[in-house]
Amino acid sequence: MNILDRYLHQPHAANCDCSVCWSRRVPASAPSPSIPCDQCRPASVTKVNGSWKVIPAFTCAKHTPPPRPPRYWHSIYDSGNPVPFVPIRELFELEG
Numbered sequence: 001m002n003i004l005d006r007y008l009h010q011p012h013a014a015n016c017d018c019s020v021c022w023s024r025r026v027p028a029s030a031p032s033p034s035i036p037c038d039q040c041r042p043a044s045v046t047k048v049n050g051s052w053k054v055i056p057a058f059t060c061a062k063h064t065p066p067p068r069p070p071r072y073w074h075s076i077y078d079s080g081n082p083v084p085f086v087p088i089r090e091l092f093e094l095e096g
Helices: 002-008 019-025
Strands: 044-048 051-055
Touching: none
Parallel strands: none
Antiparallel strands: 044 051
């Protein structure tokens, strides 16, 4: 185990391109948009004088999810009445 410890604790070269050195060189990313800000508030439920009091959650405009995309059958091209499937009974050869 002593030999493995000596191998693992070796410093990387100055021009090393491994993933560890690359991640150290990359600047820190911006905070995630899913992290709530000081305006966002989770829902809370508390018991006050023997009855439950509910404070609803609030999400600011920045963290509100976008509206749902249109459903598939509304976003496709409407080419008119459907054409029935007609099987081909004759043999054919592909050209190419």
